[in-house]
Structure formats: C-alpha cells, structure tokens
Amino acid sequence: MTKIDGATLIARSLKSQGVDLMFGVVGFPVVPIAVAAQKEGIRYFGFRNEQAASYAAGVAGYLTGRPAACLTVSGPGMIHAIAGLSNAWSNCWPMILLGGANDSYQNGQGAFQEAPQIEAARPFVKYAARPDSLARIPDYIEQAVRTSLYGRPGATYLDLPNDIITDKIEEEDFNLPPYCPAPPATLADPREVKKAIEVLRSAKQPLVIVGKGAAYSQAEDQVREFINTTQLPFLPTPMGKGVIPDSHKLSVASARSDALGGADVVFLIGARLNWILHFGLPPRFKEDVKFIHLDIAADEIGTNVPCEVPLVGDASSVMDQLNTALKEDSFTFDKDSEWLATLSEKARDNEKAVEAMCDDEQVPMGYYRVLREIRDQMPPDHLLVSEGANTMDISRSVLMHDEPRQRIDAGSFGTMGVGTGFAIAAAAVSPEKKVVCVQGDSAFGFSGMEIEVACRYQLPITFVIVNNNGIGGGFDSLDRNQPNPAQYTIAARYERMIEAFGGKGYFATTPEEMTTALKEAIRDPNPNIVNIMIDPKAQRKPQKFEWLTR
Ligand code: ADP
Ligand code: MG
Secondary structure, three states, X not given: OOEEEHHHHHHHHHHHOOOOEEEEOOOOOOHHHHHHHHHOOOEEEEOXXXXXXXXXXXXXXXXXXXXXXXXXXXXXXXXXXXXXXXXHHHHOOOEEEEEEEOOHHHOXXXXXXXXXXXXXXXXXXXXEEOOOOHHHHHHHHHHHHHHHHOOOOOEEEEEXXXXXXXXXXXXXXXXXXXXXXXXXXXXXXXXXXXXXXXXXXXXXXXXXEEOHHHHHOOOHHHHHHHHHHHOOOEEEOHHHOOOOOOOOOOEOHHHHHHHHHHOOEEEEEOOOOOHHHHHHOOOOOOOOOEEEEEEOOHHHOOOOOOOOEEEEOOHHHHHHHHHHHHHHOOOOOOOOOHHHXXXXXXXXXXXXXXXXXXXXXXXXXXXXXXXXXXHHHOOOOEEEEEEOHHHHHHHHHHOOOOOOOOEEEOOOOOOOOOHHHHHHHHHHHOOOOEEEEEEEHHHHHHOHHHHHHXXXXXXXXXXXXXXXXXXXXXXXXXXXXXXOOOEOOOOOOOHHHHHOOOOEEEEEOOHHHHHHHHHHHHHOOOOEEEEEEEOOOOOOXXXXXXXXXX
16 A cells, blocks of 8 residues: 655646646745646746746636646745736636645644635635645545636635645545546527627627637637628737737727727627726717627626627637528628728728837837837747736737737736746747747836746746836936836846846847847747837827726
C-alpha cells in the first residue's frame, strides 16, 4: 500500500481535470503543491507577486477555455491574489485560486497569517470552499473546475489548510472523478432565433457588435459565416477584435461613433451594454434602437435597456442555429444601402486622419507613430497585450488583428498593471507565438519586477514601454520638492532593468532608433524591453464622445 500527501492529491486532481498551467508564489504552506504540480506534469510559473500571477491565471483561462490555477501562500499572498479574482469576475473568465491557509486546528487562535480567506474571496467567485478531508479533495477540485466553466464563466476559490496539504492518504482511499467535459451546448429558443432574423432583415441601419464572449466561446467560424451570409456591417469591442478579421470589408470599426449612433437594430454577440458600450443609452445610441442580445447568462439580458430579442446560450451554438435558419430563409443586406455608404465614407475619413498621425515623423514622437511601427513590425501570428490609457485606446484603432483572441487588454475592469502578467500567460499558452506587450510607463510600473519571470522562463516577449513620464503624461521636468501626483522619473531608463536578468534593453527617442530597435527586438526569441520616449504632451485624436460617457 502506498500513501500520498494532500499536495500530490491536489496536483493529480488538477491535472486530471485538464488544469495544465499554474502561476504562483510559493512559501508556507504551498511549496509542496507547486513541487507536486511539476511532478504531475502541470507547468508551473513562479512569479514575484501574487497580483500578477493571479492576472495570468485569469487570462490563461480566457485564451484556452480551461481554467488555470493561481497558487498563493496564506494571508497576505491570498489577499494579493484577490486582484486577479476580481479581474476574472469582471471579465467573466474561468480561473481557480488555490490559497494556502494555516493548520485548521489553529483556527481562531491567531495562527501565522490566519485570515478570513473564504469570506474575502466570496464576492468575486462563483464557488469558495475548503476541503474537509483528503479523500474529498478530488471532488472539490472537480467542482471548482466545473463551476468556473459552466454557465457564465468565472473564478472559483479553494482554501487549503496546511494539514490538508501535508496529511497522507492511502491510494485506494480516494477516487478521481471523471474529467469534467467542456460546457454542454446551450441553445436559444428557436422562436427567438426566427425573430432575430426577421428583425435584422427589416432593419434599415443594422449593426452587429462582436464581443469577447464570442471570442471566449471560440465562435469565430460561426460568426464569420453569419457575417459573410448576411453581409451585415459589424464592429468588434476591444477584445472582440479578430473574431472576424479586422481587415474584413464589412468592419465599420473606424466609424464607431456613427455606427453606434445611427443603428436602428444592434445585434450583440457576447458583449455587455456596460460602460464599454455606453450602457446602450443615448446620446451614444438612438433612443428607439432595438437590441438583439446573445449571451450565455440570462440575467445579463435587459441590463440598462430593454431587449427586443433575447438569445440565451453559448455563442458558437446559437450562431450555428442562426446560420442553419438562414440556410432555409436567407437574406443579404443591401450592399448599395445608404447606411453602408455613409459608414464606409466616415470610416475612410477617420482612417485617413489616423494614417496622417501615424506618418508624422516629428520628434518627440506621438502615440500614433509608435503604434504604426509596432503594427508594421509585428508578425501576423502575434499575441498582443495592450494597456495604459492612451496607449491602449489608440492601439485599438492602429493595431489590426485577423485572428481571434490575439488582443488582450485592460478589459471590463479597466485594470492597469495587468500587462506583464498577461504577457507571461500568453507566452505560456502559445510558446510558438511572439508576444508583444505594449504598455504605458505607468502601467509597466505596477508589475515591472515580473520581467524577471519572463527572463527566467525564456519567454519570447517584447515589452514596449511607451514612455511619457507618468500617468497620462504632460511632464517634461520633475519638481523634486513636490512631484506632481501623476508624474514619474523623467526619461526613466526602464530598459536597463531587464539587463539585470539577462534580457536586452533598447532605448529610442527618434523614429529611426525605434525602427532599428523594434526590428531587432521583435525577431529576438528572448525577452527584451524597448523603451520609447514620446512627447509627454502627446494626445489621442479628438473623439466625438469621450470613451466613458455618462
Ligand atoms: P466586451 O467587453 O467585449 O463587451 P463583456 O465581457 O462585456 O465583453 O461581455 C462578454 C459577455 O459574454 C458576458 O456577458 C458573458 O456572460 C458572455 N459570455 C461568456 N461566455 C459566453 C459564451 N460561451 N457564449 C455566449 N456568451 C458568453
Ligand atoms: Mg505614461
């Protein structure tokens, strides 16, 4: 008879449920879990702070459709990882947080790093529990995996006391439950499917909005077929980019304001009418616009504005339903319509204005020139991570993606500082791809130390720091007596940081220096930093509405 410890049982259970990635920081009492995870064939990435590790686990779940684990020590470590739990909650991404905890027989005694961890996790998770015996660990893990995936995806939490991790159990005294399959297909009411087609057919100014729920559902084939059949104009949300190629001729992304403001029918595919879409309200949308809303979560339907046609179900399955229904009763939107003509004219005008800014060679550079260079140098098979307010917003209109899930950004929670952890996760998920992580200098600073992780694991990431000397920029000198709250060190040489860990750093202030540096950096399979100084006063092209309109 052989005995195994709780740590091994935890690792084996995770592996048997298809959890292949773990991001964390070890210490009491979780060292044995990380070691066991590696033995069981889970790839473990040791971070420098739980915050970035927890962001990494969330985005890995988004990219793969299977939750990744984040492993933390008790107390402070677990608390730091609430950053990632809340980010996964806000974005509807699956992940499992494994929080180490004090021995259960010391509960309430003021144990080392004792904290109300389950209670702390609760508002951000779909499931929070503490295994009550070793034999039941596999059940708890199966339940945490299943709950994170089924229905609207989200985070789950398991609290793991030291005694559960270190106690031993006979091999024949536990059972591993079967592998939890991908979520069962959920279909929309066929009457609503018919109605959706009728409403779209009779629309004069229809618009399809493709969100990150469609990307998560891996509905790209179905959504592409739908657009190609109906010839309806579409625009992606920031992370819906690439579900249909950005280069598709029916994309009206460059005429976003006019498309949203003029549409009489909007078909939302896995996107919420939250702040990113201005709550579905005027003046961004027409007063009487009709919404057709496809979402896996019934309770999302009708949020902020009434819904004309609810399509509750998984995006790829429901889009299949629509495509099947269209085979019997097809329609094609009029390619000569005034709506399309107006939108494409507006799109062309906006693209011209953006291109002019992209071609501006003046020094110091603006955001557009920097992002154009990245666009020109990035291989088609890239993964892009983008954050930092202006850097991220402008990158939506300059950087183009023809494949789904190629762009990861600050997301629904608008979280700054996610980029470095996201980039590490992206490289872990797709080791064959080049990861380009474009961050403002302030965004980079949140988790700058995590570049050591990228170097240690030799991940092919180029960190591009768009440096304007602070939060939102505006400063070219530092008042040392009383620095402005929004400013950081002027012309900080962030690229030198990576040299401490064996990576290469580049510094650029002119278009020529930038071009040379990016060419080399993006081809280099090792991690590197390209620190690019821009005009601290550089701005975004004037917008019809600010991003956040109330
Ligand atoms: P965006 O920022 O792109 O608008 P959101 O995160 O606001 O995206 O919305 C994504 C929506 O997608 C969420 O309401 C979520 O419930 C939904 N969703 C998640 N998975 C699926 C799926 N498989 N099918 C359909 N909708 C999904
Ligand atoms: Mg900045």
